[in-house]
Each structure stands twice: as structure tokens, then as C-alpha cells.
Amino acid sequence: MIEIVFLGTGSMFPTKKRAHPCIFVRNENVRFLFDCGEGAQRQMRIAGISPTKLDYIFITHWHGDHSLGLGGIIQSLAANRRKRKLVIYGPEGTNERVYHLLKTFAFGLTYKIEVNEIKIKKGVVKRIIDEERFAFEAMQVEHNVPCLSYAFIEKGRRKINIEYTKKFGLVRHPLLGKLQKGETIVYKGKKITPEKGTYLTPDKRVAYVTDTIYFKGLEKIAKGAKLLISEGTFSEELEEKAIEYTHMTAKEAAKLAKKAKVEKLILTHFSQRYPDVSKLKEEAQKIFKNVETANDFDKIEIK
Ligand SMILES: [Zn+2]
Ligand SMILES: [Zn+2]
Incomplete structure (x- = not known):
């Protein structure tokens, strides 16, 4: 079973109800974050999740809303005298950014941080981790800074x-x-x-696509996924703004879900201009039926 907890479902500006992007995922073999927005560790505490058990942190890109929480988690793990290494994945520039982060603060590290910078051509899916029971894939997407989409794969069993x-x-x-x-x-x-x-049970895929324009081939990272978590930052009337800011509308996320033939779509990364996101859900549902909108602390189980 894969368990997913939405810790932050906002975008550039946090709101009273929505923290910056961060999603916690675990199954019996691995625990990780997709993005690590500001306040991520506090959101984890509120959700009853201990940051000490994290194995990986996958940063989509280095805009602050997706990554400002990293320093806080690194600090807390050091204060807990962690010994096990922490593994961080991110797009081009990640080595340098983590290096500077570690130089800037007096973390008093007690553990090793392994940094993996993924440089791939846009639209190419690369398997970045391939363990016996699980795998991760990444794809370069199109945002105004280098940005990755990720997929977690729980491997099928014999x-x-x-x-x-x-x-x-x-x-x-x-x-x-x-x-x-x-x-x-x-x-x-x-x-x-x-x-x-x-016989082999099928793999289960959870894809995370955010901060990108919609482009042909984007569906490859989400192909056949049990769940696609995608940004639905804007409503369709702001489509031009979405393109200008290199984001997707809820409708485009639905188009992506349909093309990738996923089972379920959950929209997240909402612009602060929508205190009520039901309109975004309706727009998406015209194209793809099985849509939900995420709220902070929503929990999903994939069996
Ligand atoms: Zn963002
Ligand atoms: Zn961004």
C-alpha cells in the first residue's frame, strides 16, 4: 500500500489554509517527500509524521515555494543526531544550491547528504533509482527555471x-x-x-507533475499511473497567464490525465486567488472524470 499525505497545496503565496508545496509518500520500503516548501517540517509534525524517517527528498525545482523548507529539515535531522545519509534529488543546479545552503547555515551536520543532480533532455523519462521493490523516474519539464517531474513506482510482486x-x-x-x-x-x-x-502483479505508479507548461510527451511520466498529482494552478480563463508564468490550468492537467490514461487525478498547487477551488475541479471534470482537489493534510491510500 502507498500512503500519500498532502502537506502543502498552495503555490507561490501560502494562505491560511494552504502551505507551500510538499507531499509525503510512504510504503513499506521507502519514505520520501516530493518538494519541500517552507514550513514542511512543521506540517509533518501536525500530520504526525516524523522527518527523521525520511529516506529521500525530491525537489522539482529551486523556486522558493518548492524548496525553502529543505534547510529546516536538514537542521532538525542534525539536531536529532541522524547517522543515516539523506538523499536529495533535484534538477540542474542542485549540487551548487545544496552546497551553498550547507555553507550558509551552521547546521552541525551529523550525517551525510547525498546530492543527485538530474540533467536530462526535455520530455525524456529517466529511471533515477532502481531498487528491488521500488523505483523512481524523472522527466525534465518546461518551467522558467530547470524543473523535473517525478514518478514513484512500487514494483509488482510475483x-x-x-x-x-x-x-x-x-x-x-x-x-x-x-x-x-x-x-x-x-x-x-x-x-x-x-x-x-x-504471476506478476502490476507496478503501481504515482506521478507528480508541477510547474510546467503542457507539452506533447509530458504524459510519458504519468503513463498508466494509479494516481497523477498535478498542478492545477489556474482556471481556464487565465490560460494566457498560465502560459506566461509557465504553468498549467486545471483543464490542462485533466488533458494530461486523460492522455496518460491514469486512474485518478488530484489537483494541487493552487493560486492564492482561489479560496474556493471547486471551479477548477469542474473545469477539469469536463475532460477527465475522476478528479479531486487536494487540501493540506489530506491523506490518500493506494492499495
Ligand atoms: Zn510553484
Ligand atoms: Zn516554479
């Missing part, structure tokens, strides 16, 4: 095809463990291959 193995009288046997690992087994002189004796 499960025993019980109907098939039962035919051999093979039930609750230690050999099934080997079969589940993808090995061919022999039981009472009969061969059982993983191709027949097992």
Missing part, C-alpha cells in the same frame, strides 16, 4: 498461482518460496516453472 500448483498437490510447501523467487522447482518428479506457477 505471486503463486495457487490454482496451478494445487494440481500438483503442492500446498503450503517450502518449495513454494523458491517458486515465488522466480526459480523452477521439481516436486514429486514434476517440473513447475515460474511462468506457469506464478
Whole structure:
């Protein structure tokens, strides 16, 4: 199961109800943030999430609304005497920016910070982390500074095809463990291959797309996702403004969801000019039905 907590759903200006962009995600193997806006660690505390357990922080870009909370988290982890390294991913320029951040403040670091700067061509999806049970992908998008979109992939698992193995009288046997690992087994002189004796559950993808104009190919990062979290910064009547500021309207986010054939779309990164975002949801729903708008502290579970 993947659990997602929206910690900040605003954009450049925070409001009474919406903090700066930050999304916490965890499953049984990994915990991370997509963006780390100002006040991220306090939002985590309010949501009952401990920053000490974070493995990764993925920064889409270095506009302050997406990244000003990083220093605060780095400081708290040092105060907690963290020993485990913290891994940060970000777009072009990330090495230099983290270097300066670490020089600027007297953090008293007790742990290592690993910085990974991702430089790729616009529209190309790159697998940036590939572990046994999960993976991450990134794509360069088009904003007015270098900016990435990310996808988290919970890898599918090999499960025993019980109907098939039962035919051999093979039930609750230690050999099934080997079969589940993808090995061919022999039981009472009969061969059982993983191709027949097992099946793979599909990967689950959660894509995070923000601060970009809509362009052809953007859907690749979200293809077939269980969930697409996308900016829906502006309403359709401000489409020109959206292009000028290199952002997407809620309608374009819906277009993206439809093209990527995702299961669900959650809009976030709302302009402070919309105290009520129901209009944005309606505009999106004309194109893609399964849409929600995120609020700070909303929690979603993907099974
Ligand atoms: Zn932004
Ligand atoms: Zn931005």
C-alpha cells in the first residue's frame, strides 16, 4: 500500500489554509517527500509524521515555494543526531544550491547528504533509482527555471498461482518460496516453472507533475499511473497567464490525465486567488472524470 499525505497545496503565496508545496509518500520500503516548501517540517509534525524517517527528498525545482523548507529539515535531522545519509534529488543546479545552503547555515551536520543532480533532455523519462521493490523516474519539464517531474513506482510482486500448483498437490510447501523467487522447482518428479506457477502483479505508479507548461510527451511520466498529482494552478480563463508564468490550468492537467490514461487525478498547487477551488475541479471534470482537489493534510491510500 502507498500512503500519500498532502502537506502543502498552495503555490507561490501560502494562505491560511494552504502551505507551500510538499507531499509525503510512504510504503513499506521507502519514505520520501516530493518538494519541500517552507514550513514542511512543521506540517509533518501536525500530520504526525516524523522527518527523521525520511529516506529521500525530491525537489522539482529551486523556486522558493518548492524548496525553502529543505534547510529546516536538514537542521532538525542534525539536531536529532541522524547517522543515516539523506538523499536529495533535484534538477540542474542542485549540487551548487545544496552546497551553498550547507555553507550558509551552521547546521552541525551529523550525517551525510547525498546530492543527485538530474540533467536530462526535455520530455525524456529517466529511471533515477532502481531498487528491488521500488523505483523512481524523472522527466525534465518546461518551467522558467530547470524543473523535473517525478514518478514513484512500487514494483509488482510475483505471486503463486495457487490454482496451478494445487494440481500438483503442492500446498503450503517450502518449495513454494523458491517458486515465488522466480526459480523452477521439481516436486514429486514434476517440473513447475515460474511462468506457469506464478504471476506478476502490476507496478503501481504515482506521478507528480508541477510547474510546467503542457507539452506533447509530458504524459510519458504519468503513463498508466494509479494516481497523477498535478498542478492545477489556474482556471481556464487565465490560460494566457498560465502560459506566461509557465504553468498549467486545471483543464490542462485533466488533458494530461486523460492522455496518460491514469486512474485518478488530484489537483494541487493552487493560486492564492482561489479560496474556493471547486471551479477548477469542474473545469477539469469536463475532460477527465475522476478528479479531486487536494487540501493540506489530506491523506490518500493506494492499495
Ligand atoms: Zn510553484
Ligand atoms: Zn516554479
